Amino acid sequence: MGHNAKLRVWRGDASGGDLKDYTVEVNEGEVVLDVIHRLQATQTPDLAVRWNCKAGKCGSCSAEVNGRPRLMCMCQMNNFAEDEVITITPMRAFPVIRDLVTDVSYNYEKARKVPSFAPPKDLAPGDYRMQQVDVERSQEFRKCIECFLCNNTCHVIRDHEENKENFSGPRFLMRIAELDMHPLDTLDRKKMAQEEHGLGYCNITKCCSEVCPEHIHITDNALIPMKERVADVKYDPFFAIWSLFRKPDNAKS
Amino acid sequence: MAEVERHSYDVIVIGAGGAGLRAAIEARSQGMRTAIICKSLFGKAHTVMAEGGIAAAMGNVNSKDNWQVHFRDTMRGGKFMNSWRMAELHAMEAPQRVWELETYGALFDRTKDGRISQRNFGGHEYPRLAHVGDRTGLELIRTLQQKIVSLQQEDERESGDAESRLKVFAELTITKLTMDGERISGAFGYWRESGRFVVFDAPAVIIATGGIGKSFKVTSNSWEYTGDGHALAMRAGATLVNMEFVQFHPTGMVWPPSVKGILVTESVRGDGGVLTNSEGKRFMFNYVPEVFRGQYADTEAEADRWYTDPENNKRPPELLPRDEVARAINSEVKAGRGSPHGGVFLDVSSRLPKAEIMKRLPSMYHQFKELADVDITAQPMEVGPTCHYVMGGVEVEPDTGAAKVPGLFAAGEASGGMHGSNRLGGNSLSDLLVFGRRAGAGAAEYVGAIGATRPVVTEAEIEVASAEALAPFRAEGGENPYTLHTELQQSMNDLVGIIRREDELEAALAKLEVLKERSKAVSVEGHRQFNPGWHLALDLNNMITVSECIARAALIRQESRGGHTRDDHPGMNPEWRQVNLICSIDGEGVAVNKQALSSMRPDLLALFDRYELSKYMTEAELADLPVQDSTKGDS
Numbered sequence A: 001m002g003h004n005a006k007l008r009v010w011r012g013d014a015s016g017g018d019l020k021d022y023t024v025e026v027n028e029g030e031v032v033l034d035v036i037h038r039l040q041a042t043q044t045p046d047l048a049v050r051w052n053c054k055a056g057k058c059g060s061c062s063a064e065v066n067g068r069p070r071l072m073c074m075c076q077m078n079n080f081a082e083d084e085v086i087t088i089t090p091m092r093a094f095p096v097i098r099d100l101v102t103d104v105s106y107n108y109e110k111a112r113k114v115p116s117f118a119p120p121k122d123l124a125p126g127d128y129r130m131q132q133v134d135v136e137r138s139q140e141f142r143k144c145i146e147c148f149l150c151n152n153t154c155h156v157i158r159d160h161e162e163n164k165e166n167f168s169g170p171r172f173l174m175r176i177a178e179l180d181m182h183p184l185d186t187l188d189r190k191k192m193a194q195e196e197h198g199l200g201y202c203n204i205t206k207c208c209s210e211v212c213p214e215h216i217h218i219t220d221n222a223l224i225p226m227k228e229r230v231a232d233v234k235y236d237p238f239f240a241i242w243s244l245f246r247k248p249d250n251a252k253s
Numbered sequence B: 001m002a003e004v005e006r007h008s009y010d011v012i013v014i015g016a017g018g019a020g021l022r023a024a025i026e027a028r029s030q031g032m033r034t035a036i037i038c039k040s041l042f043g044k045a046h047t048v049m050a051e052g053g054i055a056a057a058m059g060n061v062n063s064k065d066n067w068q069v070h071f072r073d074t075m076r077g078g079k080f081m082n083s084w085r086m087a088e089l090h091a092m093e094a095p096q097r098v099w100e101l102e103t104y105g106a107l108f109d110r111t112k113d114g115r116i117s118q119r120n121f122g123g124h125e126y127p128r129l130a131h132v133g134d135r136t137g138l139e140l141i142r143t144l145q146q147k148i149v150s151l152q153q154e155d156e157r158e159s160g161d162a163e164s165r166l167k168v169f170a171e172l173t174i175t176k177l178t179m180d181g182e183r184i185s186g187a188f189g190y191w192r193e194s195g196r197f198v199v200f201d202a203p204a205v206i207i208a209t210g211g212i213g214k215s216f217k218v219t220s221n222s223w224e225y226t227g228d229g230h231a232l233a234m235r236a237g238a239t240l241v242n243m244e245f246v247q248f249h250p251t252g253m254v255w256p257p258s259v260k261g262i263l264v265t266e267s268v269r270g271d272g273g274v275l276t277n278s279e280g281k282r283f284m285f286n287y288v289p290e291v292f293r294g295q296y297a298d299t300e301a302e303a304d305r306w307y308t309d310p311e312n313n314k315r316p317p318e319l320l321p322r323d324e325v326a327r328a329i330n331s332e333v334k335a336g337r338g339s340p341h342g343g344v345f346l347d348v349s350s351r352l353p354k355a356e357i358m359k360r361l362p363s364m365y366h367q368f369k370e371l372a373d374v375d376i377t378a379q380p381m382e383v384g385p386t387c388h389y390v391m392g393g394v395e396v397e398p399d400t401g402a403a404k405v406p407g408l409f410a411a412g413e414a415s416g417g418m419h420g421s422n423r424l425g426g427n428s429l430s431d432l433l434v435f436g437r438r439a440g441a442g443a444a445e446y447v448g449a450i451g452a453t454r455p456v457v458t459e460a461e462i463e464v465a466s467a468e469a470l471a472p473f474r475a476e477g478g479e480n481p482y483t484l485h486t487e488l489q490q491s492m493n494d495l496v497g498i499i500r501r502e503d504e505l506e507a508a509l510a511k512l513e514v515l516k517e518r519s520k521a522v523s524v525e526g527h528r529q530f531n532p533g534w535h536l537a538l539d540l541n542n543m544i545t546v547s548e549c550i551a552r553a554a555l556i557r558q559e560s561r562g563g564h565t566r567d568d569h570p571g572m573n574p575e576w577r578q579v580n581l582i583c584s585i586d587g588e589g590v591a592v593n594k595q596a597l598s599s600m601r602p603d604l605l606a607l608f609d610r611y612e613l614s615k616y617m618t619e620a621e622l623a624d625l626p627v628q629d630s631t632k633g634d635s
Ligand SMILES: Cc1cc2nc3c(=O)[nH]c(=O)nc-3n(C[C@H](O)[C@H](O)[C@H](O)COP(=O)(O)OP(=O)(O)OC[C@H]3O[C@@H](n4cnc5c(N)ncnc54)[C@H](O)[C@@H]3O)c2cc1C
Pocket: B014, B015, B016, B017, B018, B019, B020, B037, B038, B039, B040, B045, B046, B047, B048, B049, B050, B051, B052, B053, B054, B055, B136, B137, B172, B173, B174, B175, B208, B209, B210, B211, B220, B221, B224, B228, B229, B263, B388, B389, B411, B412, B413, B414, B425, B426, B427, B428, B429, B430, B432
């Protein structure tokens, strides 16, 4: 059974834009992306939106729905009352290209600054041996679908363009943690996390973890353990204070 | 004429899925300046959606496994229509390609002794699929993406420019391959973001554009799957093989309507899930075809024992190749024994403890919870067939990926032959790596051999390509591309779907003619900047061309085999097994010609016993077989 939903969608480009009102049909079981597609097919054929899998697997359709960073393809319309106005805007931390599509090249540039996996030189393909328990920690981080919602949410860059230069965001700090915890990686990555990727900017608010559609414990399992190890190497004021109040059962295994 | 952006490379790879990325890594490693071009962002290609695993006979879980067994399974799955040489190369090289991924940083699930774990899948005799939970495709694409980044880091250290030898052009769609006489000279396309045109001068082009599923209404495929590479290659003079063979995956979601078609991984069955009808019966036992009798269990008790003791029991019929399971589900639903929303039940909740389900099938759990409000640890899923994969594709030389046109190569789902009439689960991801690498090497060798006589893209060609791309803006008040797309999907689904008939295929071809005419008058609004209406208008031409290939070939092939089932010609016909159907462009339409399948090398033939071959081969072929003793060797 369908009803008509009231949508406010941001339309515009780099030079500016504003919210436009639309009324669109919604059917049972549909997600926000379905409704955006119906809008495209029936009223606004040039409405720009990124998507691919429509199954929460590729991380293309990131946007903000009523101000909350979400994957549009995993955001059920029945989360909203039928008469509620649903506002859909592009991710705020990245420059708009058009409508709901943003320029996420910041993320790809940061990715290129993380030194790649460095296996032991003498280990031949096929001879890798690792225990499941040892790969599991990095595997959690490799669930990342690169939707960049965490980077979009983190206050360090969300409203502070100037920090982008020195801060790689939770996604890539987590990537460093992932490599650091890889059982066969040979590089020491703690110092670079702090000095080149801005781990020190993070004050463990956990906002990134809250929006992660993959439910990765970015802060608890990647950032805090990194900070702990960095703390041995370097003084980090946030972490020093925070660790005084830390419950022992948070200790990493 | 407007200025176009121009680039020059040794090799361009169209497609950033598993095949394209592996091809690019190889071409770059062999010294070629290489560009990767893709329609979506880097790291989002369709490969990311693959769930179950990647097939490679590493023998980590059952040491009896080896490439010969994998080869045999692949040929059986494809009903002996595969390019045997491709199947051989694939089975032999897949383990090296998987191990190589570990050196790039991949983290597969492990066995107790620390090796890569392997799981069971339909049609594979032993546990063979390397996997990471149910997100293997993500691991594959991220690993290759990160390998590319590492090569770029190397280049940056050496030359100060990370993109000096390997560059990704993301969100750029190629609309035409350009020619210098008989050979490839490059490609023409547009930036999705700005709509501006781009020309690539390159002596070698590798097509790695994936599949065609978006021509069907119910599909597990994403918007990228509009058959661009298939159509581009044909328009450049290349040929497609086996286009009638389209795989309908037996288990797609059926409810709610907006998610209809989204895949439910085969691992659900590999890990113990069972299919039941509205009467609560495990119906697959009634659908074991003659050629597979003897390999599948006859009773539920035996099937259940197989999960723990595969040595002494036959496998459950739920794990038959996909075409068999999809047809069985179709028949149950038609017979009125379906589930409330027109599928059947797939239940894992009564088979595995909750914790185990959460561990082995986490994405499936979330997918059903969040999209259908179904808890798969507590209740059955509803599933039905969905268009999933095209076995057909660009006809290539097995060893090099070379297409009929000099300078053109293809790999991955866009190429054809490897899987015959039906692909086994897990054999695509391995195919991408094995033949991606080979196409990259093939292209590098080709470019190395042409020396200084580089082809060029002419101004005249650029004019033509621009005019074609802009046509939808010129027409006014014409058809809406979305309307045409919906009609195309509906016709393909209804008339060229899982079960086909002569009159329906003829109706489909008639409809395609109409759509072809109407598509000339498609008009789009707005401007060129990120305009999805325009993008669809251009993709539509490719979908119509590819759909015509499928429908024409399906009409000609008067038998049922793998991903091609003819209601009016049930059963396999050995005469037809010797025939490949080859599509090429003919004026505004498609011509289909018959071509003989090459006969298998004797040492490979010897891997099968005569009795099994007799189910597939003609009397004449059997008479020519070397005399062999009839005991079946296991290696
Ligand atoms: C839901 C799902 C689950 C699957 N699970 C498995 C599994 O468990 N195991 C397995 O072996 N197989 C599986 N498959 C099949 C397998 O994932 C695909 O066959 C395979 O990933 C295809 O890879 P590819 O490299 O050929 O193309 P893709 O990964 O599809 O990449 C195609 C690329 O081409 C680009 N492209 C297309 N057209 C153009 C153009 N005109 N211009 C520029 N770029 C273009 C796209 O942007 C994209 O980058 C699954 C498929 C689906 C849909």
